[in-house]
Amino acid sequence: MHQLPTERVFCRRTSTFEENASLMNVTIKDIAKMANVSYASVSRALNGKEGVSQATKTRILAIAQEMNYQPNEIARGLVKKQTLTLGLIIPDITNPFYPFLARGAEERANQAGYNLFLCNTNYQIENEIKYIQILIEKRVDGLIISPSSSQTERLEEKVRNALPIVYVSNAPQQTQNGFVVSNNTYGGFIATKHLIESGYDPIGFIGGFQGAGMVEDRLQGFRDAHRAYGMEVREDFVYLKDYHQETAYHLIQEMIRSRQIPKAIVAGNDILALGIMEGAKNLGFSIPADLAVVGFDDIPLASMEEIQLTTVKQPQYEMGSMSVDILVRLLENPADLKTKKVILDPQLIVRKTA
Amino acid sequence: MHQLPTERVFCRRTSTFEENASLMNVTIKDIAKMANVSYASVSRALNGKEGVSQATKTRILAIAQEMNYQPNEIARGLVKKQTLTLGLIIPDITNPFYPFLARGAEERANQAGYNLFLCNTNYQIENEIKYIQILIEKRVDGLIISPSSSQTERLEEKVRNALPIVYVSNAPQQTQNGFVVSNNTYGGFIATKHLIESGYDPIGFIGGFQGAGMVEDRLQGFRDAHRAYGMEVREDFVYLKDYHQETAYHLIQEMIRSRQIPKAIVAGNDILALGIMEGAKNLGFSIPADLAVVGFDDIPLASMEEIQLTTVKQPQYEMGSMSVDILVRLLENPADLKTKKVILDPQLIVRKTA
DNA sequence: GTGAAAGCGCTAACAG
DNA sequence: CTGTTAGCGCTTTCAC
Numbered sequence: 001m002h003q004l005p006t007e008r009v010f011c012r013r014t015s016t017f018e019e020n021a022s023l024m025n026v027t028i029k030d031i032a033k034m035a036n037v038s039y040a041s042v043s044r045a046l047n048g049k050e051g052v053s054q055a056t057k058t059r060i061l062a063i064a065q066e067m068n069y070q071p072n073e074i075a076r077g078l079v080k081k082q083t084l085t086l087g088l089i090i091p092d093i094t095n096p097f098y099p100f101l102a103r104g105a106e107e108r109a110n111q112a113g114y115n116l117f118l119c120n121t122n123y124q125i126e127n128e129i130k131y132i133q134i135l136i137e138k139r140v141d142g143l144i145i146s147p148s149s150s151q152t153e154r155l156e157e158k159v160r161n162a163l164p165i166v167y168v169s170n171a172p173q174q175t176q177n178g179f180v181v182s183n184n185t186y187g188g189f190i191a192t193k194h195l196i197e198s199g200y201d202p203i204g205f206i207g208g209f210q211g212a213g214m215v216e217d218r219l220q221g222f223r224d225a226h227r228a229y230g231m232e233v234r235e236d237f238v239y240l241k242d243y244h245q246e247t248a249y250h251l252i253q254e255m256i257r258s259r260q261i262p263k264a265i266v267a268g269n270d271i272l273a274l275g276i277m278e279g280a281k282n283l284g285f286s287i288p289a290d291l292a293v294v295g296f297d298d299i300p301l302a303s304m305e306e307i308q309l310t311t312v313k314q315p316q317y318e319m320g321s322m323s324v325d326i327l328v329r330l331l332e333n334p335a336d337l338k339t340k341k342v343i344l345d346p347q348l349i350v351r352k353t354a
Numbered sequence: 355m356h357q358l359p360t361e362r363v364f365c366r367r368t369s370t371f372e373e374n375a376s377l378m379n380v381t382i383k384d385i386a387k388m389a390n391v392s393y394a395s396v397s398r399a400l401n402g403k404e405g406v407s408q409a410t411k412t413r414i415l416a417i418a419q420e421m422n423y424q425p426n427e428i429a430r431g432l433v434k435k436q437t438l439t440l441g442l443i444i445p446d447i448t449n450p451f452y453p454f455l456a457r458g459a460e461e462r463a464n465q466a467g468y469n470l471f472l473c474n475t476n477y478q479i480e481n482e483i484k485y486i487q488i489l490i491e492k493r494v495d496g497l498i499i500s501p502s503s504s505q506t507e508r509l510e511e512k513v514r515n516a517l518p519i520v521y522v523s524n525a526p527q528q529t530q531n532g533f534v535v536s537n538n539t540y541g542g543f544i545a546t547k548h549l550i551e552s553g554y555d556p557i558g559f560i561g562g563f564q565g566a567g568m569v570e571d572r573l574q575g576f577r578d579a580h581r582a583y584g585m586e587v588r589e590d591f592v593y594l595k596d597y598h599q600e601t602a603y604h605l606i607q608e609m610i611r612s613r614q615i616p617k618a619i620v621a622g623n624d625i626l627a628l629g630i631m632e633g634a635k636n637l638g639f640s641i642p643a644d645l646a647v648v649g650f651d652d653i654p655l656a657s658m659e660e661i662q663l664t665t666v667k668q669p670q671y672e673m674g675s676m677s678v679d680i681l682v683r684l685l686e687n688p689a690d691l692k693t694k695k696v697i698l699d700p701q702l703i704v705r706k707t708a
Numbered sequence: 709g710t711g712a713a714a715g716c717g718c719t720a721a722c723a724g
Numbered sequence: 725c726t727g728t729t730a731g732c733g734c735t736t737t738c739a740c
Contacts, residue, residue, distance in 0.1 A: 028718070039717090040720085040726075056725085056726085071717090073492045074428055074431055074432050074718090078428050078718070078732045079717090079719045099447045137427045138427045304655070304660075381734085406709070410709085426734070433734055
C-alpha cells in the first residue's frame with residue numbers, strides 16, 4: 001500500500017494519450033479533432049472506404065490506435081439497422097443434446113461475424129415467447145429456435161414481420177420458415193429395422209412428451225418398420241410419457257413385474273434408454289440377452305465403455321451450424337429462398353445393447 | 355397453392371393499423387404523430403415517467419399497442435450507455451462442466467434483466483482476446499470469463515478501463531477483479547483425506563493442464579493431506595498432462611504394465627477418473643478393490659448407476675449465478691466493492707469407486 | 709403537463 | 725479527396 005510506485009512512473013510514456021483517452025470512450029469525433037479532419041473522413045478511414053488519401057488514412061489509423069479507439073457497434077447498428085447478433089433459443093443447455101448444437105451454431109455464427117444470445121426456456125412456451133420479445137427489442141438480426149412443442153402459432157405470430165427465424169431440431173409441420181431437423185421417421189425406422197432383423201420380437205416403444213412432433217415421427221418410423229416386415233405393432237408395448245430417466249426406469253420394472261415384456265425396446269432418447277437399462281438390470285435382466293435397447297441421440301454417455309448403447313445418432317453439431325448458415329444466408333440475401341429446409345438423416349450406431 | 359384465401363380475407367380487421375405498421379418498425383415518432391403529442395411525451399408514457407397526464411398516457415399506450423410498437427433497445431442503449439447485455443466467455447460448452455455454469459449465469463442474468471452472449475474459446479487465449487474485443491465493441495455492460503489459463507495479463511490489459519469483469523471457476527492469483535471459484539486446495543485435500551482414511555497407500559495424482567491454476571491447487575491439497583497424516587507424497591505417482599480421457603486411460607495402463615501402481619488415485623477431473631477406471635478395468639483390475647479412484651466436478655455421468663464415481667462436487671450452477679450476481683451488483687453500484695470475491699467449498703460425494 | 713431541441717456515436721448522401 | 729449535413733430511435737434537459 002505504501003510502496004512508492006517508482007517503476008510505474010519510470011515506465012510512463014511521455015505521451016499521455018492512451019491513459020487519458022481510455023478513461024472515457026473515445027469517439028470518431030475525438031479522433032477527427034486530433035487529426036484535424038472531419039469525422040466523416042475518420043469513418044471512411046476506419047471502415048476502409050473510398051474517399052480518403054492513403055496519407056490521411058494512415059495518419060487517422062495511427063491516431064485511432066494511439067487513442068485506443070474502440071468502435072461502437074451499437075451506434076453503427078443503429079444506423080445500419082443490423083446488430084450482427086442472433087438469438088439461440090433452446091429448452092435447456094444442461095440437456096446433453098444441446099451443447100453440441102449450441103457449439104455448432106456459435107462457431108458458424110462467429111465465422112459469419114455474428115454473436116449469439118443464449119436463451120434457455122426450460123421447455124416452457126411462455127419463456128420462448130418472453131425471450132422472443134426481448135430479442136426483438138434488442139433487434140437481433142435473426143433467431144434460431146428449437147421449440148419445445150409443435151404448437152408454434154404464437155411464436156410465429158410474434159415473430160411475423162419482425163425478424164427471420166429458422167427452426168432447429170424441432171419444427172412445426174407446415175411452416176413457411178426454414179428449418180434443420182433430423183429425419184425422425186427414418187430414425188425410428190432404422191432402429192426398429194435393426195431390432196427386427198436381429199430377431200427380436202415383440203418390440204416395444206417408450207417415448208417422451210407428446211406434442212413436440214419428434215416422438216410422433218419416431219413412433220411412425222417404428223410402425224413403418226413393422227409394416228415393412230409384415231409384423232403387427234404391439235400397442236400394449238407403446239408408451240408415450242416424458243423424458244425422465246426415472247419414468248423409463250419404473251416403467252420397465254412395472255412391465256417386468258407384470259411379466260408383460262417385449263424382447264426389445266426402442267427408446268425415445270438415450271436418457272430413456274439408460275433408464276430402461278438400469279431398471280431392467282436391477283431386476284436381474286441382462287442386456288441385450290433378456291432385453292435389447294436402442295436409444296436416440298448418441299449423447300456422449302452412450303459411447304462410454306460401461307454403457308455401449310446402440311443408438312440412432314443425430315448430427316447435433318451440424319444441425320446447429322446449418323441452421324445458422326441458413327439464417328445468415330437469408331439475412332444476406334432475403335430473396336434467396338432455396339436450401340431453406342433441410343432434413344438430415346440420422347445414423348444407426350450399433351454398440352452392445354442391441 | 356391455388357387455394358383461395360377465403361378465411362383470411364374474412365377474418366381481416368377493418369382497421370389496417372397493425373398490418374401496415376408492423377411491416378416497417380414503428381417508432382415513437384409514429385406514435386406521437388398518431389396521438390398528436392410530442393414524441394417526448396410518448397417516451398415518458400412508455401417509460402412510466404412523470405410528466406404526462408393519466409389521460410394522454412392511456413391514449414398513447416393504447417395507440418402503441420395498436421400499432422404493435424416494439425421499443426428499440428439499441429437506440430435506448432446508445433443514449434443510456436448501457437446494453438443490458440453481458441458476455442459469458444468459457445472454454446467449451448460441450449465440456450459437461452460448463453452447461454450448468456452457463457445455466458446458472460443465464461438464469462441470474464435474466465432475472466436481473468440482462469441477456470448473455472455465449473462465447474466458446476476452445477481453451478485458446480487468442481480466442482479469449484478476440485472475443486473480449488468483439489464484446490467491447492458491442493458494448494456489453496460486463497463480462498464473465500472462465501479463463502483457460504492463469505496467464506490473464508493480456509486479458510486484463512484489454513479489459514482495463516473498458517468494462518467490469520468477473521472471473522468464474524478459474525481466476526488469476528492476484529487479480530483486482532471479482533471472482534467465484536471453488537476451493538481447489540480444499541477439494542484436493544478432502545479427496546486425498548478420504549483415501550488415506552480408507553487405508554489406501556500409496557496414492558497417486560493424475561491431473562490436467564498445468565498453468566490454469568486449478569490443478570496446481572488440487573495437487574497442493576493432495577500434498578497437504580499427506581503431510582497432515584504424516585505420509586510422504588510419492589512423486590513418481592504424480593502426473594500432470596491434459597484433460598483427455600485417453601491420456602488417463604493409457605497412463606494407467608502403462609503404470610499397470612510396469613507394475614508401478616498406487617492403490618488409489620486422485621484424478622484432476624471426472625473425465626480423467628473415467629479414463630483411469632476404464633484403463634484399469636480393461637486390464638482386469640477391479641475398482642475399488644485393486645484401485646480406488648476419486649474424481650473432481652461431479653458431472654452427470656458420475657452419478658450414473660454404471661459408474662458411481664466418488665468425486666469432489668463443484669457447485670457449477672452456483673458459480674455461474676453468483677458470478678453474474680457480483681457483476682450485476684457492481685454494475686448497479688460501482689462503488690460497492692464488498693462480496694467481490696467468493697471461494698466456494700467443494701463437497702466430497704462418496705459413491706463406489708473409493 | 710407538454711413541447712422543442714440537443715445529443716448518444718455512427719453512416720451515408722450530397723456538395724464542393 | 726474532403727467537409728457538411730441529415731438522420732438512425734431514443735432519453736433528457738430546459739423552457740413554456
